[in-house]
Amino acid sequence: MAKDYIIDIQHLSKSFGDKKVLDDINFYIRRGEFITLLGPSGCGKTTLLRQIAGFIAPDEGKILLEGKDISGIPPYERPLNTVFQRYALFPHLDVYDNIAFGLKLQKVPPKEIEVRVKKMLKMVSMTDYEDRSVDSLSGGQQQRVAIARALVNYPKVLLLDEPLAALDLKMRKDMQLELKEIHRKMGITFIYVTHDQEEALTLSDTIVVMNEGKIQQIGTPMDIYNEPVNCFVADFIGESNILKGRMIRDRRVAFIKHEFDCVDEGFGEDVPVDVVVRPEDIYFTKDPAKCQFKATVNSCIFKGVHYEMWVDTDTGYELMIQDYDPYEVGTEVMLYIDPDDIQVMHKERTRNVLEATVVDSNHVSMLGAEWECEVPEDASAGDVFTAEIPFEKVDLLDHQEDGKLSGEVHFLLYKGDHYHLTILTDEGDRLWVDTNDIWDKGDLVGIDIPPEGIKLIRK
Amino acid sequence: MAKTVNRSVWAAPYAIFLLLFVALPLVMVLLYAFQDKSGSITFANFVKFFNTPEDVHTFLYSIEIAVITTVLCLVLGYPAAWIMSNSSLNRSSITVVLFILPMWINMLIRTLATVALFDFLRAPLGEGALIFGMVYNFLPFMIYPIYNTLNKMDKSYTEAAQDLGASPRHVFAKVVLPLSMPGVASGILMVFMPTISTFAVAELLTMNRIKLFGTTIQENINSGMWNYGAALALIMLLIIGITTVFSGGDKDIEENGGLI
Helix, strand or coil, X not given: CCCCEEEEEEEEEEEECCEEEEEEEEEEEECCCEEEEECCCCCCHHHHHHHHHCCCCCCEEEEEECCEECCCCCHHHCCEEEECXXXXXXXXXXXXXXXXXXXXXXXXXXXXXXXXXXXXXXXXXXXXXXXXXXXXXXXXXXXXXXXXXXXXXXXXXXXXXXXXXXCCXXXXXXXXXXXXXXXXXXXXXXXEEECCHHXXXXXXXXXXXXXXXXXXXXXXXXXXXXXXXCHHHHHHCCCCEEEEEEEEECCEEEECXXXXXXXXXXXXXXXXXXXXXXXXXXXXXXCCCCCCEEEXXXXXXXXXXXXXXXXXXXXXXXXXXXXXXXXXXXXXXXXXXXXXXXXXXXXXXXXXXXXXXXXXXXEEEECCEEEECCCCCCCCCCCEEEEEECHHHCEEECCHHHCCEEEEEEEEEECXXXXXXXXXXXXXXXXXXXXXXXXXXXXEEEEECCHHHCEEXXX | CCCCCCHHHHHHHXXXXXXXXXXXXXXXXXXXXXXXXXXXXXXXXXXXXXXXXXXXXXXXXXXXXXXXXXXXXXXXXXHHHHHHHCCCCCCCCHHHHHHHHHHHCCHHHHHHHHHHHHXXXXXXXXXXXXXXXHHHHHHHHHHHHHHHHHHHCCHHHHHHHHHCCCCHHHHHHHXXXXXXXXXXXXXHHHHHHHHHHCCHHHHHHCCCCCCCHHHHHHHHHHCXXXXXXXXXXXXXXXXXXXXXXXXXXXXXXXXXXXXX
């Protein structure tokens, strides 16, 4: 076992009622590291942090601190401290007593308490605020006191639960830099929870991207940004063009109906894949020899440092491009992409695969409803088949009551010429749908599948 | 369209009510207290009070009973409120309703029932019964404001304290208790104010053997001693006023989620 792991999390799971919030989480944290748990709200990141702090007991799995399992130890005996999202400063104590709270409990001599509190106040640039009541402080000042109150105890690990979420943008940027500086000075391990990908990229040594209770990817900010392992990570971190593609052979990939050289190998030949190209990695050129494909600019917006442009390719796809030089709407442009900048990912799935039970000679039951479809002649009622439904065969309807099933748009990706949606049905099943219609996350939809969309395969 | 009615018009009924039933009686108490029978200004009523040992004694005894009742209510009520607000100990709101339920029944009826209970148990009526009856009657007024502050208290404070190394005992002593003080102050007021002025409860539970200050006032007014009665009422008001100031003042309580 490696000595420099300060925290080692093994097979951690947690459910609230029927909902699995954390599902077999495994990762380790090196001593002195700044690690960020990143994900959308409800992904389980805060639950994970609260388990490390000791406020929630895991259902399964272990949390090792310096090799010892701390799962059974109450929060007040763990050598960890937390900076809470809404600070949770004690309103009946002044700034000094808030910071001294932990030290007084440890029975540290008053002289030493004073030295340490003053040192911390200096570190968070709050000298002379000792006697102020916490109610009289601004959000940013309260946050500094909260950080000082946690760090004054010299914890082995500092846990930060979206500490900057309540601050305005400018203040947040300043505090990010200060946090990084404090981390460097103290040399304490920081575990930081946020849903803000930019904050995660700025602050972290390592990012753990989470979604729906599972770890999606662990890596340095560079790894996560440049080599996302799946569509979720690519979409969540930064801007990206996510496109359907086909690996022709090693180092050669086709997408947007063009072929490109790339650096990825080992996918096999003629395999469906997803391709990610960051908007800043598509280059304009005037040289016809360099041009890989042509497109027409259809919008151009100034974003401060760069221009954000949407172009329609000659093959009917829409791509986002960021460049320092603007091109007028309507201009025909020549574009190319470096092989290095094409990130090829395994497709998570190529069609919906479900279990269907035969009801009669032309109906099956699946997803809690009955569907008309072609049933093999030798099948009898009660036989169980695997049903394959192509993404584009699922119809979504505006009114929930018009469909056989109803559901909610759970996640959506724009793939250049169509949207790829994840639909969560009312029964809790998932369906993946390709559509040209525009939906928003959270839209309630009716679901219908025409008979020809369901293909039954004997198990 | 008719011209819009000034919104302050809506306040008029309340203003009239306050004037007739709060301000005017107070002014009259004040006037009567400083007048003799013929209507001339005098301090004689107050001098009379301090020269009547029986009345001074009743006054001090009433304060003593009120203090004992308040302390008992606090000692019994705080733990009850704490248990009710603690979701791991109390998962249903029914408990809260049960504690408040006695307030739905008229106080006199409850007191008569207490008398019947003491008779049934062959327990003597007297000081013990009086304190029991008072505590029984006023306990909900102590529990409710404390429960309210504890229930509204941000759970992150207790988590923060635990996180900083406080054991459950320390969390209570250093965070929960100090932060619940507005509720405690509110509860003390809610119990102390009515107990010091009560008289019917005392009469019923002691078979008129023990006299409280409320009874003294009532007796004087009933026998036509309006001026002396008013002076006594004013003295009682003064005591209640002083308690209000000592329990932190209204403003502090309002801000921190007490009952009044």
